[in-house]
Amino acid sequence: MPLADLLARAAMLSAPSDATDLARLRALLFGRLRATGWAPSGDLRGRPPGLVDSDEALLAVLVRGDAAAFDALFDRHAARLNGYARRRLQLQPADAADAVQEAFLILFQKAEAVLAHEPVNVPGFLFGTLRNKAAHLMAARSREVADGSPDDRELALDEGGLTALLQRETAEKLASLLERACNPLEQEVVSMALDDRDGPEIALALGITPNHVRQLRHRALRKLREALAEEEPS
Structure with a gap:
């Protein structure tokens, strides 16, 4: 599906x-x-x-x-x-x-x-x-800052590694994570990125700037990392 x-x-x-x-x-x-x-x-x-x-x-x-x-x-x-x-x-x-x-x-x-x-x-x-x-x-x-820079607490996020991890999840698990952790705009950005669409393509599809796409992707991936961490056994 x-x-x-x-x-x-x-x-x-x-x-x-x-x-x-x-x-x-x-x-x-x-x-x-x-x-x-x-x-x-x-x-x-x-x-x-x-x-x-x-x-x-x-x-x-x-x-x-x-x-x-x-x-x-x-x-x-x-x-x-x-x-x-x-x-x-x-x-x-x-x-x-x-x-x-x-x-x-x-x-x-x-x-x-x-x-x-x-x-x-x-x-x-x-x-x-x-x-x-x-x-x-x-x-x-949405009104995002022009440079699209992540804040200090986000700088340590390994986007490439986290994206690779998400790609190994089942589609059902990924949908559940996205729905629970992200808003619809962030869901769209992550979904298109996982479908190998680049920032300018996503920006054009959603009517926003590439910097805004970068911010949304970074924010969504941080939320998804936190959601995955909550599922790990303590």
Whole structure:
């Protein structure tokens, strides 16, 4: 399984539930879906699907305008997406609400591709999209020093040795470490670096400077070293 999918799964498993402002978020999302041309049929909550209905079945009828399917998918996943955005990623409330809405909107827009993928993984797609949105928000709003120099406590970090160690970990272990220790922007930088992409390539992909990439990579590797040290038997 690709590392991006494993990171989405790790995020999904670690996400707390947060029902804050869900009614408002639901109303905003419903309006944004309608603005795309989606024409809902049936009464919202008027014909709630049963608990046995799969995400795959709900998504298939959602794109055809089933309002109850929208409601069921939202009820099933929104609280944990909201909790991940607000509490795990520590996004501001407005940013968290926007990121959760974007995750659902992109799911709707790419429903055909999601349904064609085997196995169909609606929550994995939602959490992966939310992670990407958060990473780009962090990149856009980050203000790093111009020279990108690490602070004194980071100078002893052996980046090459630690990178080689991470490359020997299983993909599942690496995803778990990244999810636990690093924020989404740092996760993206490390993932691309382990995929042999250089600093300028990563900077271009994320819309940040190469010096910023260097800082993020160094900071992430320090966090990962600390996470690995915590796992070592005393």
